[in-house]
Amino acid sequence: MHDIITLPGLGGSAETHWQTLWERNDTRFTRFQPASWDRPELADWEQSLEQAVGRCAKPPVLVAHSLACLLVAHWATRFPSTIAGAFLVAVPDPDGANFPAEAAAFKPVPDRTLRFPSLIIASTDDPFGRLDKTQQRARAWKSGLIVLGALGHINASSGLGDWPQGRALLDAFSAGLSR
Numbered sequence: 001m002h003d004i005i006t007l008p009g010l011g012g013s014a015e016t017h018w019q020t021l022w023e024r025n026d027t028r029f030t031r032f033q034p035a036s037w038d039r040p041e042l043a044d045w046e047q048s049l050e051q052a053v054g055r056c057a058k059p060p061v062l063v064a065h066s067l068a069c070l071l072v073a074h075w076a077t078r079f080p081s082t083i084a085g086a087f088l089v090a091v092p093d094p095d096g097a098n099f100p101a102e103a104a105a106f107k108p109v110p111d112r113t114l115r116f117p118s119l120i121i122a123s124t125d126d127p128f129g130r131l132d133k134t135q136q137r138a139r140a141w142k143s144g145l146i147v148l149g150a151l152g153h154i155n156a157s158s159g160l161g162d163w164p165q166g167r168a169l170l171d172a173f174s175a176g177l178s179r
Contacts, residue, residue, distance in 0.1 A: 009066025
């Protein structure tokens with residue numbers, strides 16, 4: 001079984017966010033810790049992710065939400081550390097109208113193939129990422145893509161609770177990864 005690193009987006013994941021609930025229910029989950037959740041600095045987030053990966057005994061699975069999906073793409077171009085795969089939920093569009101100004105350092109996003117297996121989980125009505133942009137990102141990264149329907153930004157505001165459908169998708173994705 002893989003260790004799992006959760007990578008919340010801007011603001012971190014609140015108490016009712018599925019990432020936080022998954023962490024509470026499974027000891028394999030650990031959260032990476034940047035200096036600030038609210039004023040993200042790309043270099044700091046990359047270093048924090050690299051440190052979290054380095055603490056794992058074997059290549060972990062990354063479970064990223066929102067801005068952290070862009071972090072994974074940046075980190076993959078700068079650091080050679082091995083991960084088993086990346087589960088990327090609600091990839092935002094950095095050129096979209098709702099992209100937060102405080103995350104401008106995450107632009108532009110690398111558009112090259114990720115060097116590890118990846119799966120993007122998308123919603124049809126995500127206010128931070130139009131579906132056509134998410135499909136383009138999936139093609140560029142050579143990521144799998146699952147579109148679940150109208151779930152907003154797939155966060156606590158979406159009312160998903162511990163999001164059993166998402167956990168089943170993560171478990172299936174992880175089961176297909178090299179040990």
